[in-house]
Amino acid sequence: MNDKINLKRRRVLQTMGLGAALVSTPSFPIILKKEAFKRKGRQATAAFAPDVEIELTASVARVPILQGRQTQVWRYEGKVLKGDPASVVTLPDNYLGPILRFRTGQRVRVWMKNRLPQNHIIHWHGMHVPFEADGHPSYEVGPGGTYVYEFEVRNRASTNWFHPHTHHATAAQAYAGLAGLVIVEDDEERALPLPRGEFDLPLILQDRTFTPDNQLLYDHRGPLSILGFLGERIVVNGKPDLALEVADRSYRFRILNGSNARIFKLAWSDGEPVTVIGTDGGLLERPVIRPYLMISPGERYEIWRDFRGARGREVVLESREFKGTMPPPYENALGSGGMRDRMRQLMGGGMGRMGGSRRGMGMMGSEGMGGMGGMGPMAILSRHLPQGSRMELVRFRVNKKSKENQPLPDRLRSIPRYRLEETVNPNQPRPIALGNQGRNFTLNGHLFEMTGASKIETFPVNTLHLLEIFHAHGEMKMNDGHSDEEGSGMTGMGNMNLAMMLAMAHPIHLHGAYFQIAERIAPHGDSEHGAEGYETVKDGFVDEGYQETVLVMPGERIRLIKPFPDYKGLFLYHCHNLEHENAGMMRNFKVV
Numbered sequence: 001m002n003d004k005i006n007l008k009r010r011r012v013l014q015t016m017g018l019g020a021a022l023v024s025t026p027s028f029p030i031i032l033k034k035e036a037f038k039r040k041g042r043q044a045t046a047a048f049a050p051d052v053e054i055e056l057t058a059s060v061a062r063v064p065i066l067q068g069r070q071t072q073v074w075r076y077e078g079k080v081l082k083g084d085p086a087s088v089v090t091l092p093d094n095y096l097g098p099i100l101r102f103r104t105g106q107r108v109r110v111w112m113k114n115r116l117p118q119n120h121i122i123h124w125h126g127m128h129v130p131f132e133a134d135g136h137p138s139y140e141v142g143p144g145g146t147y148v149y150e151f152e153v154r155n156r157a158s159t160n161w162f163h164p165h166t167h168h169a170t171a172a173q174a175y176a177g178l179a180g181l182v183i184v185e186d187d188e189e190r191a192l193p194l195p196r197g198e199f200d201l202p203l204i205l206q207d208r209t210f211t212p213d214n215q216l217l218y219d220h221r222g223p224l225s226i227l228g229f230l231g232e233r234i235v236v237n238g239k240p241d242l243a244l245e246v247a248d249r250s251y252r253f254r255i256l257n258g259s260n261a262r263i264f265k266l267a268w269s270d271g272e273p274v275t276v277i278g279t280d281g282g283l284l285e286r287p288v289i290r291p292y293l294m295i296s297p298g299e300r301y302e303i304w305r306d307f308r309g310a311r312g313r314e315v316v317l318e319s320r321e322f323k324g325t326m327p328p329p330y331e332n333a334l335g336s337g338g339m340r341d342r343m344r345q346l347m348g349g350g351m352g353r354m355g356g357s358r359r360g361m362g363m364m365g366s367e368g369m370g371g372m373g374g375m376g377p378m379a380i381l382s383r384h385l386p387q388g389s390r391m392e393l394v395r396f397r398v399n400k401k402s403k404e405n406q407p408l409p410d411r412l413r414s415i416p417r418y419r420l421e422e423t424v425n426p427n428q429p430r431p432i433a434l435g436n437q438g439r440n441f442t443l444n445g446h447l448f449e450m451t452g453a454s455k456i457e458t459f460p461v462n463t464l465h466l467l468e469i470f471h472a473h474g475e476m477k478m479n480d481g482h483s484d485e486e487g488s489g490m491t492g493m494g495n496m497n498l499a500m501m502l503a504m505a506h507p508i509h510l511h512g513a514y515f516q517i518a519e520r521i522a523p524h525g526d527s528e529h530g531a532e533g534y535e536t537v538k539d540g541f542v543d544e545g546y547q548e549t550v551l552v553m554p555g556e557r558i559r560l561i562k563p564f565p566d567y568k569g570l571f572l573y574h575c576h577n578l579e580h581e582n583a584g585m586m587r588n589f590k591v592v
């Protein structure tokens with residue numbers, strides 16, 4: 001390898017302040033050693049009479065993903081023990097868990113059996129459930145353990161999902177395959193003339209990196225430990241290069257971004273605008289039309305698309321180029337058209353060819369854990385699809401003829417608006433300050449504490465509050481007295497402004513009941529990114545519905561109104577960039 005290029009690589013890394021970070025080992029194997037497999041779980045309670053009872057086993061499996069060798073994954077398998085057999089829909093030959101189908105008002109019991117070689121707990125993302133059923137990491141169970149969830153479905157019709165919330169291991173466990181959809185239905189939604197059955201399809205968007213022998217590679221050392229994992233292939237519904245045969249009629253797509261850190265800017269290749277009919281919390285009052293739709297990790301959107309007139313053609317759901325979600329040094333050095341492309345040319349092309357050996361995740365034990373020996377840090381950086389680059393997600397081949405069609409209803413269902421004057425704090429929003437401590441991102445100035453919740457994180461039950469999420473780099477203390485260790489991660493940063501280094505978008509997720517966005521205050525022109533990046537994403541937000549995850553762009557302020565009904569206890573709020581969450585960008589709010 002040419003010295004000049006080596007020097008260039010080193011400079012890029014130094015520019016990003018990542019010199020010392022590169023020698024640190026991935027956190028994943030460390031967890032295996034540190035965590036004692038101690039908890040036995042939770043048993044069923046006699047007083048709870050379930051309408052539906054499900055067994056959900058988390059275990060190691062092998063599935064076909066790419067041509068050739070099968071891929072070792074971690075996967076949920078579901079089985080109905082009692083109630084409607086259609087409550088569990090298994091996706092064959094897939095790492096994704098089953099689709100669970102519930103109805104509002106049903107009482108659900110889920111037996112989660114942990115057959116993984118690691119602690120585990122499930123979070124019902126989007127579902128409004130009691131503290132003991134929310135998957136708080138303090139409830140995680142060891143290998144062989146069982147955790148029984150019991151809850152009543154209080155959500156309106158909506159598309160939710162379930163995934164791990166294991167302390168320090170959510171990111172690696174979700175990446176290994178542990179995720180599934182929860183579709184809630186209710187009478188009002190079923191009465192609407194929307195596409196159903198084979199015309200109502202989920203699209204679960206993820207990205208992965210594979211070794212040459214088809215194994216999942218999860219390496220987020222170096223830059224990606226700060227930025228979050230970004231893979232080199234897009235996988236939709238568990239399949240790379242997904243192509244679906246569709247009819248020339250209308251479809252409803254329930255889209256989940258199940259990636260660890262990838263953000264998508266959804267658009268149709270034929271120039272049709274995106275018709276959005278639902279958000280995290282189900283249907284909107286009426287469809288909204290956007291030129292493109294931003295969807296960040298954890299979020300769901302429902303879109304409606306009519307393929308009439310496209311018969312014989314192929315229409316692609318793609319992700320368009322955008323900027324402003326990653327720190328400027330990343331976007332400048334590695335953004336498409338930037339230095340990264342020049343480097344790829346210099347290195348002889350193909351992504352993933354640099355840096356020698358590539359090993360699997362080694363999830364079963366010590367095998368492969370020290371791996372990645374031959375892979376240089378720059379190789380890791382160069383082996384992903386850059387955040388914000390253009391990519392194809394799903395190809396739709398419109399080749400079936402349909403006799404009937406369902407037109408788009410212009411009214412969907414009502415959403416009572418939460419009003420500012422009904423909140424207990426209309427003039428003093430509770431803060432969610434996005435900051436940092438050294439190389440780790442924080443919330444309200446602190447890293448995660450298992451049972452910790454400060455005064456501003458405590459909410460009386462059955463109240464409505466105004467909250468404001470904002471970026472606080474530069475305002476928060478940058479160093480909490482662990483100067484040596486934390487400082488070393490920043491060597492090579494030189495005079496680079498820390499705020500700029502860490503200026504990135506965070507998808508912020510609040511457990512509990514859905515919130516509504518009251519106000520979105522765009523970044524000032526003098527923020528770290530300026531207005532340029534924001535311009536490329538701002539027309540893709542949908543703030544009209546119920547949500548529990550919101551992408552907060554650098555310099556942006558978001559005011560939201562959130563109820564805290566029904567349940568007391570500790571509920572998490574965190575960044576849904578899963579590497580950020582695992583590094584401590586998570587806190588509790590305590591409902592009392």
Ligand SMILES: [Cu+2]
Pocket residue numbers: 441505506507575576577580581585
């Ligand atoms: Cu984040």
